[in-house]
Each structure stands twice: as C-alpha cells, then as structure tokens.
Amino acid sequence: xxxxxxxxxxxxxxxxxxxxxxxxxxxxxxxxxxxxxxxxxxxxxxxxxxxxxxxxxxxxxxxxxxxx
Numbered sequence: 001x002x003x004x005x006x007x008x009x010x011x012x013x014x015x016x017x018x019x020x021x022x023x024x025x026x027x028x029x030x031x032x033x034x035x036x037x038x039x040x041x042x043x044x045x046x047x048x049x050x051x052x053x054x055x056x057x058x059x060x061x062x063x064x065x066x067x068x
Contacts, residue, residue, distance in 0.1 A: 002064040004044035007031050011041065011055035023055075 007027040014020055041053050
C-alpha cells in the first residue's frame with residue numbers, strides 16, 4: 001500500500017473588525033520551523049495587518065489502496 005505524506009499549515013487570524021480569516025497552505029517538504037512562522041506573523045501583526053493570530057502545522061498521511 002502506497003503512503004503519501006503532506007503537511008498542512010493553518011493560520012487563524014483575528015481581524016480589526018472582530019472577524020476571523022484563515023490562511024491554509026499545503027507544504028510539500030515539511031513544516032517550517034515554528035520560530036520562522038512566529039517571526040513572520042509577529043512582524044505582520046506589528047505592522048497592523050491584524051489584531052492577533054494562532055496556527056499550527058501538522059502532517060497528513062494518505063494511504064492509497066489497490067486500484068481495481
């Protein structure tokens with residue numbers, strides 16, 4: 001059985017008007033270091049793009065069954 005592994009990064013952003021937006025990225029070669037994500041997002045927050053954020057990156061594993 002073939003196994004396919006991908007990584008998904010999801011960021012939830014609190015906007016100035018109280019609404020939430022989501023950034024989702026399929027990452028092919030593994031999750032970036034958490035420190036890089038934090039530096040990037042904190043820089044964007046300080047620049048006034050949004051009020052707050054949280055997020056995570058995690059592996060997804062797909063099992064490809066036999067084809068008929």
